Amino acid sequence: MNLHQFRFVQEAVRRNLNLTETAKALYTSQPGISKAILELEEELGVDIFVRHGKRLKRVTEPGLQVLKSVDLILREVANLKRIGEEYSKQDSGRLSIAATHTQARYVLPEPVAQLRKRFPKVQVSLHQGTPEQVAQMLMSDQADIGLATESLADYEELVTLPCYEWQHVIVMAADHPLARVDRPTLEQLAEEPLISYHPAFAGRKRVDQAFANRRLKPNIALEAIDSDVIKTYVRSGLGIGIIAEMAMKTDNNSDLVWKPAGHLFGSNTARVAFRRGAYLRSFVLTFAELLSDRLSRTLIERAMGSQGDHYEL
Template sequence: MASKFFIRRGKRLLGMTEPGKALLIIAERILNEASNVRRLADLFTNDTSGVLTIATTHTQARYSLPAVIKAFRELFPEVRLELIQGTPQEIDVLLQNGGADIGIASERLSSDPLLVAFPWFRWHHSLLVPQDHPLVKASPLTLESIAHWPLITYRQGITGRSRIDEAFCSQGADT
């Protein structure tokens, strides 16, 4: 190879050249794919040991997964579980780059056709107001009428918020 990949001063490596940085990205991708090939091969052996990495939101890790993990460990004691907590967006990235085997969140993580989503459960949002609040008398209660009041809800990027925003937007109302 004629390209220089490293910036040197004598025997010391000081950094990487632009071609070196590009090569590093390709090398990381190759190593990641090699790891994916090993994982795939492991799936088709009778070996019930290894590591299963699950990326999930804090809500799922705290409330939904403890009983599931307990049952899984009883069935597969040789499998080491790794849990990674993140936002739905972070989980999506982990799944796409091979950093997690399974992603669990309360909403669909991605529209990426290479990721398959299965519904685990459904949940619904509720509106809570004091008994004397004007919305109690609103009939019918609409998203447009709710939009006139301050709303305490999830911040952007947290599970559930995108569904709330989509619902308000579809009715021409702002959150």
């Protein structure tokens, strides 16, 4: 057995058992992948996949156990490569960050700039996606570190740590009647057309729950994943915006009025995440420390070495 066989099996599962897509992803041929998997099964003495003709239909029960070992082996191979890079190139390499749009747009610019000053030879690769996509990028080893508010803590394969707390704000045109109200109520907001995030992003579920708890039905005029888009539609007169506070705190030239909404929707916790068992290079740890003064190299290394301890602010 060899690493190529392990990678073929792992990628086949990632590609929903589609060997054509697996071959494209690994830049090889479909017959070659099929042959390598069959040879591995023969050597192991068990079927990893149930087949219908030449098509893979599902993973067998022993195949599930094989996959666990394959994932562990390939994870440690990746760690070996990182260790080699760490000690052969102490101050260079690639930092791959996965984050939602809000984090990428409003939170990451300053720590990324600081990291580049400390490690000018480190190339930064930024991937944006939904919280679920951020988690998947971490688990598939496409990213070294992930940052999001939702979902990350739901995966046992990830080690997550609270990074910082934030609240929503209400955004409106300066001439809107609620601009003169110090603490708008949920009842007042329920009477207005609202523009907010898609339910998968930036604490939107907490917003919906606040209305539901008061038995109010919000009038959602538009959903978006981008705070700047929401602000644009607020300016167009479509309604009142509900967005993350960092989208306004960094907007020094805004013509909009905004008011804290923590009293309505509570606070949210952005979390940083790493793949469990991953080897974290020095500049990855440094970048995590730059994200928040609540994160330290010691805390991260302790969390990575734990068996599921829960860390809170």
